[in-house]
Amino acid sequence: MPDCAHMISAPLRALSNSKRLTILRWLRDPTSHFPPQRDGDLVVDGVCVGFITKKIGLSQPAVTEHMQILADAGLVSSKKIRNWVFYKLDDEQVRTFLAALSETLEIPKPR
Amino acid sequence: MPDCAHMISAPLRALSNSKRLTILRWLRDPTSHFPPQRDGDLVVDGVCVGFITKKIGLSQPAVTEHMQILADAGLVSSKKIRNWVFYKLDDEQVRTFLAALSETLEIPKPR
DNA sequence: ATCCTATATAGGAAATATCTTATATGCCTG
């Protein structure tokens, strides 16, 4: 396995902001935090920017930027449907990141 | 279990800086990255500020600040011996943090 | 006491992050 240091930097920076961490917690379990959507399923498609904006109380451009940072880090994926953009936690990538972080921080196994 | 959100924010901010992440990787396995110390064992006591400063190529005050951020986040512990200060990865707290982060990011189990 | 070494603190400069308002783009409806 190659040195995966740079692979965890972007997610760590993305997670270092408390607003983004809050959003990720919402996306982890969207039906508990958002009302049903007409044009896209909360779980299947993700949560639209407008819902996140309303709930977090920031301007819409600020939320867009936060979501792009999360997407660039690979922690969420986005899907455009009509003129909505739905963001969804990327379970696979989250697990990969968590594994890489453990690998980076935990004491190396003796051999 | 209480909401442990704020418990992971400080470590995440501490980890979001690449210099600090590099230092943590060194501290994870100090004997592979630093020469033996006269007045404190690399593994038992930790690594002194001077060694880290020399290796990372920043000013000593910058390193001191980085180490304080890591210590405030609970990721490292410090031990003063004579006029040295040794920093050491806190395995227990690192594991606690990793578990809390997984708890925060992973899909809640159905029940 | 004086000097040398190791680390911490103070102050401030420069870079980066966060956020807002204004505007652009793109899709849908009538």
Add this chain to the structure above:
DNA sequence: CAGGCATATAAGATATTTCCTATATAGGAT
């Protein structure tokens, strides 16, 4: 095509982070 809605981009203000130099503190040796 005109208008409305959802999101993205642009520009810039403010806040925070990162880093340096200068200085303080503290222990050990001469």
